[in-house]
Amino acid sequence: MRSFIFLILSFFSTMTFAAPTQVIVITGASRGIGKVIAEHLASKENYRVYAGYRSVDSIKVLKERLFAIPIDVQDNSSCQNAINMVLSREGHIDVLINNAGCGILGPVETVTMEQVHKIFNTNVYGAIRMIQAVLPNMRAQKSGKIINVSSVAGLQGLACWDMYCSSKFALEGLSESMALTLAPFNIHISMIEPGPVVSDFMDHSTEVGNRNMMSNPYQILVKNRLNQLCKSLNEGQDPKEVALLTEEIIQSPTPHFRNLTNEAAKDRVKKKYNDLNFDNIITEGIIHITPLWSEDFKN
Ligand SMILES: NC(=O)c1ccc[n+]([C@@H]2O[C@H](COP(=O)([O-])OP(=O)(O)OC[C@H]3O[C@@H](n4cnc5c(N)ncnc54)[C@H](OP(=O)(O)O)[C@@H]3O)[C@@H](O)[C@H]2O)c1
Known part of the structure; x- marks a missing residue:
């Protein structure tokens, strides 16, 4: 009897249990970070990935376990339909x-309210529509997990990134x-x-604030910031x-x-979290940004 129990126990200890398949929906997966995440997850046997594209009008098989699904996060019914289709x-x-997500470069004074609405409609309201x-x-x-792709810009203000930072702070x-x-409800949220x-990102989604102003006093700063941001993304992770x-x-x-x-x-x-009244961060930030107001600034 004892050897029989031992046999059963050793049988179960050598058995490997396949992890259950998890169904994943990701928005903005036609290119960039979203596409890489979707393809990576779909390369694993235990995930089935529904990748949001604005350019498809019905579900399309892209690869084994990877499906393109129409999602425009600016549109209530597109978000609801996508979730209904997957369910x-x-x-x-x-x-x-x-x-x-998308970005708009420029200080608050230079952006139009249409641009403000567009960035919030994508980065904040879009996420809310999908979550609802x-x-x-x-x-x-x-059970469930909701992973929101925010940014360092959701934790720290960055010069000329006023609207992008405020949208990502809202998401945070x-x-x-x-x-x-x-x-x-055992629903985990992660950023x-x-x-x-x-x-x-910089090629497709980053407009520059285009509010009609008599003269734009921020032009040099914005130009230098744009060059700086393009360089840092090209050299990025x-x-x-x-x-x-x-x-x-x-x-x-x-x-x-x-x-x-x-x-x-x-x-x-x-x-930042150790500087509750923010004095040091502002002082250091000004030192960092001042050279960017100069025509001669080189990256
Ligand atoms: N790259 C970075 O350095 C960086 C750093 C921090 C955070 N992020 C965040 O990471 C996320 C992905 O950025 P990325 O760098 O991969 O940018 P990206 O290459 O420009 O890709 C943006 C994606 O979002 C989609 N998208 C834009 N508006 C949409 C809408 N209304 N409905 C549905 N999809 C929409 C685009 O689809 P279409 O092809 O249809 O335009 C595209 O698939 C964004 O939330 C961004 O803020 C990026």
């Missing part, structure tokens, strides 16, 4: 990744509140806060590292809420 095919959604659409299913199943505030509200990452971090968050039973991807940015954010 009708899969029955459940385990992970929502809000990645779609997915939550009923996650609450009912008492929303997410901190949601994390507390949704914890009893990914990349520093510069090599992507098409490999998006594959962001994809690996995303996978880590998905796999962890207790993922971190905040996930900065860039070591230098971690130090800056720590410094």
Whole structure:
């Protein structure tokens, strides 16, 4: 009898249990960081990935386990339809990744209200639309993960990035509140806060503030900032590292809420949280930005 029990126990100890398949929806996956995350996750057997594209009008198979799905995050019904489509095919959604985003460069005085609306409509309201659409299913199943792709710019103000920073700060505030509200439903919220990452971001999504002004006193600053940002993105982090971090968050039973991807940015954010009245940060920031007002500034 004892050897029989031993046999059974050793049989079970050598058995490997396949992890259940997780269904993932990611917005803004036609290019850049979102595309790399979607392809990376779909290369693993235990994920089925629905990658949001604005350029498709129905679900299309891209690769094994990877499907393009129409999602324009600026459109209420597009977000709801996408979630409904995935639920009708899969029955459940385990992970929502809000990645779609865009930027507008320029101080607040230079941007039009249409530009302000566009950036908030994508970076903030777009995430809210997707979250509202997915939550009923996650609450009912008492599990789920929502990963919001924010930015270092969601934790730290950056010169000339006024609208982009304010949209990402809004996403951070929303997410901190949601994390507390949704914890009893076993729904985890995580932020990914990349520093510069090599992507098409500056080519496609970064408009410059184009409010009609008599004269624009910020022109030199904006030009130098644009060159500086393009350079830092070109020399930035490999998006594959962001994809690996995303996978880590998905796999962890207790993922971190905040996930900065860039070591230098971690130090800056720590410094910020230690400077509650913000005096040192402003003083250092001014020293950093002053040279950018000069025509002769070289990166
Ligand atoms: N690159 C960086 O250094 C960096 C750093 C920190 C944070 N981030 C954040 O990372 C995310 C991805 O950025 P990225 O660098 O990969 O930029 P990207 O290459 O410009 O890709 C942006 C993606 O968002 C999609 N998108 C834009 N507006 C949309 C809308 N209304 N509905 C649905 N999709 C929309 C684009 O789709 P289309 O092809 O249809 O335009 C594209 O797939 C963004 O949230 C960005 O703020 C980037």
